[in-house]
Amino acid sequence: MGGATVKNLHSSLERFSSGDRRALARIITLVENRSPEVPHLMGALYPKCGRARVLGVTGPPGAGKSTLTDKLIGLLRKQGRRVAVIAVDPSSPFSGGAILGDRVRMQEHFLDQGVFIRSLATRGRHGGLARATREIVHLFDAFGFDDVVVETVGVGQTELDIMRLAQTTVVVLVPEAGDTIQVMKAGLLEIADIFAVNKADRDGARRLKNELEVMLQLRPDADWQVPVLLTQATDGSGVTELLDAVCAHEELREKQPVPDEGEARLQEWYEILRDELSLRLDRALDGETLAPTAEQLRRGETDPYSAALETLANPAALVRMLGAPGEDDP
Ligand SMILES: Nc1nc2c(ncn2[C@@H]2O[C@H](COP(=O)(O)OP(=O)(O)OP(=O)(O)O)[C@@H](O)[C@H]2O)c(=O)[nH]1
Ligand SMILES: [Mg+2]
Incomplete structure (x- = not known):
């Protein structure tokens, strides 16, 4: 995350924690817009839930x-x-x-x-x-x-x-x-x-x-x-x-008896991961930061199935594609 973003997150969280309703409303809007900051914010607030x-x-x-x-x-x-x-x-x-x-x-x-x-x-x-x-x-x-x-x-x-x-x-x-x-x-x-x-x-x-x-x-x-x-x-x-x-x-x-909270947390983690992955794939497609095989696919040198398998078999390319936006910010 870039320095400016981190600072924004901190001040949002501070205002939220001091009971500022506008900060609450703003964070809800981020959730609605599926902003990349959301997992960071939610992670910080989770212990208070x-x-x-x-x-x-x-x-x-x-x-x-x-x-x-x-x-x-x-x-x-x-x-x-x-x-x-x-x-x-x-x-x-x-x-x-x-x-x-x-x-x-x-x-x-x-x-x-x-x-x-x-x-x-x-x-x-x-x-x-x-x-x-x-x-x-x-x-x-x-x-x-x-x-x-x-x-x-x-x-x-x-x-x-x-x-x-x-x-x-x-x-x-x-x-x-x-x-x-x-x-x-x-x-x-x-x-x-x-x-x-x-x-x-x-x-x-x-x-x-x-x-x-x-x-x-x-x-x-x-x-x-x-x-x-x-x-x-x-x-x-x-x-x-x-x-x-x-x-x-x-x-x-x-x-x-208390339901198994560990199991519930695991399920939530899985759902967040699944949703984040599909969100980030969408962003990658929009932003054209695709894996190398995508270019071959575009040129007709491979088929979509083989290209998908090759992408999955290339973790480095996959990570680059899915990397959080702003990850490389100074
Ligand atoms: N006669 C009568 N009308 C009612 C009662 N409760 C609600 N209404 C009316 O039914 C209509 C719908 O009420 P809402 O509270 O908006 O219903 P809702 O289920 O939230 O509606 P949506 O969110 O649009 O699905 C309104 O015009 C209410 O005034 C009741 O007990 N008796
Ligand atoms: Mg209603």
């Missing part, structure tokens, strides 16, 4: 996830807890709209220093979304937030990956979604620690609750009986019970 409670809120578009989150923030603030929210919408190409919508719905907390709300812009992102979300969760955690809420529109594989970050996952459904078969198909039954049947003011809420309860009885005996709660996010009914359920689930988790 591991304190926050991470709550996942997922469900179909428009189910009321943001409105529910807004009410949860209100309750958590009354308990003096500091809350950060990251809203991820992998399906929508209109992240600008989502950001605006979330701001409007959570606006009463916008001036509160104990609350930080951010939407993750997802345009053009591929596999890196789960990683970026995890990094932002780490940042909130290291910054000192007590609760981190991850809101995603669900559910596909990306959202399921994202929900693995959460200690407790609330799946929000609405009566008009109706069909419980969809819930099974989407994998929601597996990831839900708590179901919230929102828009309880509408017809069919009770029926959906009953159907879900029947479905849950088919699950093998578990330590945790997944509760199905009726909520009405717009006026806050049922939200206290929802938070109670979250706390109960958290208490149970704390009593259970």
Whole structure:
């Protein structure tokens, strides 16, 4: 890394550690832009992570996830807890709209220093979304937030990956979604620690609750009986019970044997490495710092398979290609 970059990193980290929200926002932007500094920053902050409670809120578009989150923030603030929210919408190409919508719905907390709300812009992102979300969760955690809420529109594989970050996952459904078969198909039954049947003011809420309860009885005996709660996010009914359920689930988790953290760290390392490698390969292709065989390939003197194998068999060329940008800076 160049000297100037290192100095910038240090001052960013210092401001972050002193509780400067603008430094936090700036580092989140670096994560969003997949900047080369990110692994350095995250590595420095990693020891401060591991304190926050991470709550996942997922469900179909428009189910009321943001409105529910807004009410949860209100309750958590009354308990003096500091809350950060990251809203991820992998399906929508209109992240600008989502950001605006979330701001409007959570606006009463916008001036509160104990609350930080951010939407993750997802345009053009591929596999890196789960990683970026995890990094932002780490940042909130290291910054000192007590609760981190991850809101995603669900559910596909990306959202399921994202929900693995959460200690407790609330799946929000609405009566008009109706069909419980969809819930099974989407994998929601597996990831839900708590179901919230929102828009309880509408017809069919009770029926959906009953159907879900029947479905849950088919699950093998578990330590945790997944509760199905009726909520009405717009006026806050049922939200206290929802938070109670979250706390109960958290208490149970704390009593259970500690999961293998070494294994989790190994998995995270692997995912970072895989993502960094593909990121750096992309940069190499853009920047044309390619291995020697690439030139032969271009001239038609070899085929793509042989060229790929030759590149893999030439560690020095590979390292040069993948080297972090700025590595050779004075
Ligand atoms: N009638 C009724 N409307 C609700 C309730 N909760 C939320 N809404 C409305 O449903 C709409 C969507 O609410 P959001 O909180 O934005 O839902 P969301 O799940 O975050 O939506 P996306 O993030 O766009 O997927 C808003 O117009 C809310 O006012 C409820 O309990 N009853
Ligand atoms: Mg929302």
